[in-house]
Amino acid sequence: MTAPQPPQPKTDLPQEFAFIRRHFSALAGPAALNLQDDAAVFLPAQGQEMVMAVDAMVENVHFLPSDPPDTIGRKLLRCNLSDLAAMGSKPEGWLLAFARPSHITEDWVEQFCQGLAQDQARFGLSLMGGDTTSTAGPLVLSLTIVGSVSPGQAIRRTGASAGDGLWVSGTIGDGALGLRVLQGKLTDPTGHLAQRYRLPQPRVGLPLYGLASAALDVSDGLVQDAGHLARGSGLHVRLEADLVPLSDAARAQGRGWLETCLTGGDDYEILLAVPPEHEQKLMTRPLLETPYGDVPVTRIGRFEAGPVGVSVVDRNGASLNFKANGWSHL
Amino acid sequence: MTAPQPPQPKTDLPQEFAFIRRHFSALAGPAALNLQDDAAVFLPAQGQEMVMAVDAMVENVHFLPSDPPDTIGRKLLRCNLSDLAAMGSKPEGWLLAFARPSHITEDWVEQFCQGLAQDQARFGLSLMGGDTTSTAGPLVLSLTIVGSVSPGQAIRRTGASAGDGLWVSGTIGDGALGLRVLQGKLTDPTGHLAQRYRLPQPRVGLPLYGLASAALDVSDGLVQDAGHLARGSGLHVRLEADLVPLSDAARAQGRGWLETCLTGGDDYEILLAVPPEHEQKLMTRPLLETPYGDVPVTRIGRFEAGPVGVSVVDRNGASLNFKANGWSHL
The missing domain is CATH 3.30.1330.10 (PurM-like, N-terminal domain)
Incomplete structure (x- = not known):
């Protein structure tokens, strides 16, 4: 008979845990419990x-x-x-x-x-x-x-009224054009478009409460996302293509690329409905303050009663019809 | 000159949104905002x-x-x-x-x-x-x-003390054996093992607060997860293999499958550290009440001072060494 072996503790971590520790520990905040527990625990600020x-x-x-x-x-x-x-x-x-x-x-x-x-x-x-x-x-x-x-201050897609203006932050189309630059379909000596595709600028801290009646982020194409806002509020929205703000680099590609800008997606700008009583101050100074600098905003259309959905018109009021309004991930 | 076309609203949803509406809308609760907004909004109960x-x-x-x-x-x-x-x-x-x-x-x-x-x-x-x-x-x-x-009532992995008992809910090894049944490596006429692999029973509502000093769920293998609990608390844990609760269907596979049970994972049982002052009531009645029925719990080891980690011993105190203690997903 041999004597029982003394217990040998196992102290080595398997590959998965070592991987997490090596790469992700430095990112973990207090709620993460060092990424070593079953779940995170986060105490929201009061209420x-x-x-x-x-x-x-x-x-x-x-x-x-x-x-x-x-x-x-x-x-x-x-x-x-x-x-x-x-x-x-x-x-x-x-x-x-x-x-x-x-x-x-x-x-x-x-x-x-x-x-x-x-x-x-x-x-x-x-x-x-x-x-x-x-x-x-x-x-x-x-x-x-x-x-x-704060309770009740989340801005939803459903609050627009007929007569509200349709406003958008920043510029539209840079991301979609940037993808085409990276695919070799377009050239852009400034590098601006590819940079906007790779690194969108989220409009964190945009002061929407007390200003916007509805909002969403433009990710799947401006026209499609304007349609979401219209449907959410049971309204029609008339979007004026010539008012849509384009960057210099986008404008330099020519009007043939307008459809790509308006339907291509990857903008990560904010589309907002603004009641007329709040529009006046934006018309005087079309900028919203955020912790990351002032963000320009532009009126590009208006909500109205009528068939639920979006229509896009040119400066003469003629309808523009696109092959697709935006991007589906399926 | 032709007259401008009246605007034609676009009301059709792209494929992705129709897919979400068709399949997922019925699952959505109030926080989901009909799955139609940018994010969910959830108000936690006070504090x-x-x-x-x-x-x-x-x-x-x-x-x-x-x-x-x-x-x-x-x-x-x-x-x-x-x-x-x-x-x-x-x-x-x-x-x-x-x-x-x-x-x-x-x-x-x-x-x-x-x-x-x-x-x-x-x-x-x-x-x-x-x-x-x-x-x-x-x-x-x-x-x-x-x-x-409730604030401060989350049970973490880090609270065990030397002298605490190591307890586990339910039975261990059914999931790992069930996988092997589905792979054709084992037979189980009862169907119990495959069922436990496919549909684990999460121990929701287990009353841990006021009972356990530390806890985690057993997903990657009992021995490995016991090691996590020991490391979390800076202790040694001595796990007695013969005390580990096995189902009848697992026991019927024979002792040759013990290592698979103890290291195979897919258990989704709860491993808990219980201070001696709380162990007495569990020894008298080793059941914990949940809204889904009483859950049996079994003492399978004890925390002690000593080298940080886990050791597994048989009934004679002899060390059992396994090829692997558990499962890494990388």
């Missing part, structure tokens, strides 16, 4: 409502394998931040599901996380939790964003 | 902390293409509910990112959603939001779960 959304990005669908890893992470976070911004809510945290194919290297993940670190500092939120798994398919990233808003 | 986790499941990694679609949805939800249960928190809602390959049919999605409808009613939560996209790879499902808990 605040929680605002939550999830967005997934798939390799070869939403980004190109050749895109810089740091901008992929930042773009995913910024798309979600744009959803929060459209509700008039404040970023608090995010969770990430990471389905990793074998061609995604440690270096890739490191750059991806560095981009996220930069942006979560910029926009004042932190990682709350996540899950990592392997996949035989393309990289799939799903990011859940968590924000907060 | 409650939010508990959040995300879990991803990938076709051919976490489930088999031949698994019934309704159990795939339910399993994903239940795995997340198990995380909430381990924190002693109450389910509130969930968000889903759905990366859909072309082989996933409308029928498949309908059955998937029917399973989820059944389980969200059972466990008292509802869909808050989601995102649907296409993928050229396998189906990837990412579910974010949202729960609530």
Whole structure:
């Protein structure tokens, strides 16, 4: 008979946990409990409502394998931040599901996380939790964003009235044109368009409460998203194509690209309905203040009674019909 | 000159939104804002902390293409509910990112959603939001779960003390053996093991606060997860293999399968540290009450000072060494 062996403790972590610790620990905020517990625990500020959304990005669908890893992470976070911004809510945290194919290297993940670190500092939120798994398919990233808003102050898609103006932040079409630049279909010596495709500027902190009766973020194409706002409020919206703000780089592509700008998506600007009593101050000074600088806003149409949906007209009031109004991810 | 055309409103929804409306609208709760807004808005009960986790499941990694679609949805939800249960928190809602390959049919999605409808009613939560996209790879499902808990009452992994008992709910190993039954490596005339693999029973409502000093859910293998609990509290835990509760169907497979039971994962039981002053009542009546029936609990080891980690011993105190302690998803 041999004597019983003394117990040998196992202290090594399996690959998955070491991976999480190596790359994601530095991003974790207090709610994440060091990414070592079953779930995150977050105490909202007294009486605040929680605002939550999830967005997934798939390799070869939403980004190109050749895109810089740091901008992929930042773009995913910024798309979600744009959803929060459209509700008039404040970023608090995010969770990430990471389905990793074998061609995604440690270096890739490191750059991806560095981009996220930069942006979560910029926009004042932190990682709350996540899950990592392997996949035989393309990289799939799903990011859940968590924000907060004072009760009743979330701006929805459903509050517009006939007579409200349709306003949009920033410029439209740069992202869609930027994709075509990266695909070699267009040239843009300024680099502005590709940069806007890779790194949208979410309009975090836009002061919508007390100004807008309805809002959403423009992600799937301006015309389609204007239609969502109209349907949400049971109205017609008449969108004047010639009023849509374009950047110099977009304008330089010529009028042949107008349809792409208006329907191509990837804008991450905010579309808002503004009642006439609030429009006056915007007409005098068409800027909204945010912690990230003043954001220009432009009136591009008006809500009216009539058939529910959107119509697009030129400066003569003639209808413009497009092949598609926007982007479907299916 | 022709007269300007009257504006033609566009009222048709693109494919993606019709898909969401068709399948997911019936699951949406009040926070989801009809799945038509940029984000969900949820008002936590007065002063409650939010508990959040995300879990991803990938076709051919976490489930088999031949698994019934309704159990795939339910399993994903239940795995997340198990995380909430381990924190002693109450389910509130969930968000889903759905990366859909072309082989996933409308029928498949309908059955998937029917399973989820059944389980969200059972466990008292509802869909808050989601995102649907296409993928050229396998189906990837990412579910974010949202729960609530009274401030300071979340049970973490870090609170165990030397002398606390290590207890576990239900039985261990059924899920891991069930996978092998489905793979044709084992037979089980009772069907119990395959059923436990496909449809774990999350221990929602387990009254952990005031009883457990630390807890986690057993998903990656009992030995590995006991190690997490020990590391979380800076302790050694000595796990007695012969005390681990096995179902009749698991026991019938013979002792040669013990290692699979203890390291195979997919249990979704709760592992808890119980201070001696609370153990007495469990020894008298080893059951915990939940809204879903009484859950048996069994003492399987004890925390002690010593090298941080886990050791597994047989009834003679001899060390048992396994090839792997649990499952890594990378």
